[in-house]
Amino acid sequence: MVNAAEYEDRPWLDPEAEPFIKVQSVSKQFGDFTAVDSVDLEIYKGELFCLLGGSGCGKSTLLRMLAGFETPSSGSILIDGVNMNDVPPYERPVNMMFQSYALFPHMSVEKNVGYGLRRDGVAVSEIEQRVQEMLAMVELSQFAKRKPHQLSGGQKQRVALARALVKQPKVLLLDEPLGALDKRLREQTQYELMNIQEQLGVTFVVVTHDQEEAMTLSTRIAVMDTGRFQQIGTPTEIYEFPNSRLVANFIGNANMFEGRVVENGQDHVIVESRHPECNFYVDHGMSIAEGSKVWVALRPEKVMISKQQTADGNTNTVKGMVHDIGYLGGTSTYRVKVGDEHLVEITSPNQLRPKDGNPPIDWDEEVYLSWEPSSSVVLVK
Amino acid sequence: MNNGKRSIFLLSTLSFGLAFLYVPMIMLIIYSFNKSKIVAIWGGFSTKWYAVLFDSPEVWEAVALSFKIATVNACFATLLGTLAGLALVRFGRFKGRTLFSGMISAPLVMPEVITGLSLLLLFITLKEFIGWPDERGFTTITIAHITFSMAYVAVIIQSRLAGMVQDLEEAAQDLGAKPLRVLIDITLPLLAPGMVAGWLLAFTLSLDDLIIASFVTGPEAVTLPILIYSRIRLGLRPDINALATIIILVVAIGVLIAGYIMLRQQRQRELDLSMVAEEK
Structure with a gap:
């Protein structure tokens, strides 16, 4: 009786859907400080999921655990059914776009974008083709030979996005993807990001402190505070039916x-x-x-x-x-x-x-x- | 009016400062063309001391030895110093990190006499127990120089690494590079300017060193500073002025080239920035 189409845009409502990313009672301690406190989270394929919270709420730590740069103190993270706890970052089927963009300053734009493919030993001709495709998608084809310092902030952001997407990751992690852009560019880029996500169908996990950004971008939002999720829901649910004063005040x-x-x-x-x-x-x-x-x-x-x-x-x-x-x-x-x-x-x-x-x-x-x-x-x- | 006064004041300060720095060197250059055998008395223009200098093989042997030591020293010091810097910055809080980082900078503040003396004692003890080094000279001076100049390299690398965002290394890992690959592809290329600076510094320090070298050298090995120093003790001869003039010339050319390269890079950066700004 379940109508598949009914859940197409809302896989989290489908009782039979299998979550793509499972975070199971994950905690992370740094010394005495608990950055992430026993959180559970299920993210479905094709979602654009936002982790929203103020600075120090644990959202970035959680993202870094998904990428593999931090290991959980307890609990486990599963991506596509595989336990990631002992998988190093360079073997995970995820890619990350850094807040600083982290473009390699000594490599040209095309070398930056092709770096991941070269590490995977993809044939040179294929690398060239895929890099060209990616650069065309982010409209930077004519800048292929440039070095990162010869680009503007918005261009750098798009190079970083192309570099993270070229390996066709199962999950793309984005750390404050629009944080370094000015307001006008941010609004424009926001919609570009959504289009690209829809086009490629990659699961996006975005960390942001900007509630407007989270509202426009995401299918679902998890509001985080002091290492815990306060509420997880669609933008409408969170705005119209906040479950606590904290969430009501944080969003709008x-x-x-x-x-x-x-x-x-x-x-x-x-x-x-x-x-x-x-x-x-x-x-x-x-x-x-x-x-x-x-x-x-x-x-x-x-x-x-x-x-x-x-x-x-x-x-x-x-x-x-x-x-x-x-x-x-x-x-x-x-x-x-x-x-x-x-x-x-x-x-x-x-x-x-x-x-x-x-x-x-x-x-x-x-x-x-x-x-x-x-x-x-x-x-x- | 006020402005004019100030500029006169600034101009005189500047010329006094420059004179303080350069008059001694200019004096030295002028006196290297002195005909007279007595250093401090002008006896007319002559280039004969340059001829004398080119005819004295011991001077050229000393120059060759100094350059050989400086080159080998710079290479080893850069290698070891880079590894030490990497370990201190990148491997987090390992056991004994504080001790290690304190110890790496000790040679920077240690009086050279003490460094020289302790190394001499070490070499003597070593010879007694394992029969090596059987003769003090090139090897011992080089080892001695490496021990202190690697500390300088480590400090340079440390500060360069600390300023480098770790994001870059993480991004490379994220894109599938194993740690060794990250080191080769990302960390070392970005450290290259620091390593070049460290190499040059180690080279200069070694070329310059008199005190430590005189402690650990043997009768056969005479480096340039040791040679000049011993000559001066025997009484000043104008051919040393000629040698000093040549050294000043070489250094000046080096500085000019470095300055030119830096200026060109600066211009290029400004050009790039204005290009980016225009496209916006």
Whole structure:
């Protein structure tokens, strides 16, 4: 009854799919410091998987263990069913693109790209052909004879990518692949990277600290903190349904309210908050014992701001005073003072041009904030 | 006005500094063309001391010996120093690393008299117990020079390696190169400038050394510094001035060539950078 096509883009949902990379309770200690703390991870063929986290969260260490530059203190790593623990880096079916690109400065672009093939003893004519193909793919054919220091940052990045892909690895590991590029180039390269990944069908594992990069690139994201995974899921899952305050704050912005569950219904929960005084009616399925202390996360773009009162009572609505306005052209960000000190951030699209019948919201004006029952998320940790 | 004052001040400082460095050498060059036999009294222009110099075989023997020692020393010191530098930087925290890295730099700070004396004692003891070296000379001087100049090479290699990103070696491994292959393909080519610098330094140190060489040499082996020193003790003769002038000339030419090569590389780098910038 399982429809294969149904899972084509989401192999992690397919109960019969075999993970391509299996990380089984892997830990890594450096002296007293635990960089990676007993993590489990399954990555499927063709995924573009992101390890996301701040510096020192263990993401790079995990990537280096996949590449073979570090050996796990305990646990095991399987790639395509083979235990990699005792396999040295030069025999693993993976290639890595380094954050520094690590291009060999004394070799030309084509020698750099062909290095891996030469080490494998591929015939000279084939090396030439495959290098040419790779350079054509990253649009660097005319730079083949150049040395790395004669290239710009973006060109270097593409050489590094070509060099890592030319051996047709089973898995490509990318350490902050866009970190060294400026913003405009980064956006453009991001899409190029996705196209190449789709074209070749290679499994990508990307390490990044940039949440936007992770959101656009990946099929799934693992948010890491202090050596553990906080949440693993698709970009949408992680953004819309974070499982902790840490994840909610790390990915995008979130207004956080502390409260107590006062009603645990069949299809909803009601959380009562003191600061500000309002009730959150949350309608998506979760069951939390009445009386327990929880947090409610509310994304800035999911709050509606209006000068007219739109709903009665104090459920899913609250009154406040405009404290700050940031006009960003397409959108505006309002910081609204609710209660004595609590500031709520709201992002709202500027759909209408301000005119007489539609006066803009101004500083120190009284406004009403409201949100849908499905907009907020209840977090227990 | 202020500017003009300052530039006069800077100009005089510069000329004084340069004079301090070069007037002695210029004096020496001028006096090498002195006709008089007494070094410090000008007796007219002459090139006869150069003729005398070219006619004295012991001078050329000393030059040949010094160059032979310097060359062999530089090669061995570079080899051993590179290995030591690699071990210190790349093999992580092995047992006794601190001790080893301290010991490698000891010869740099040790007074040469002590190094010379201890090596002499070593050679004498060795001869007594194993009968080697049976005669002090070329071999003992070379060994002595290797022991201290390899320390300099190790320090150069160490600093070069520390500045080199380890990513490059890891990238090579990642692309399928076994450790020995990485050393040959990546590490050594990138270390080459450091090794050349180390070789040149070891060569110069050896050519220059008087103290250690006089401790460990025998009656047969006279290096250039030993020769010059003994000549001076016997009384200055203008042919030494001629020899010194030739040495200064050789060194100056060497420095000029090195400077020219460096300037050309610098220009090339700037050209490359501007090319990259234009394409953007």
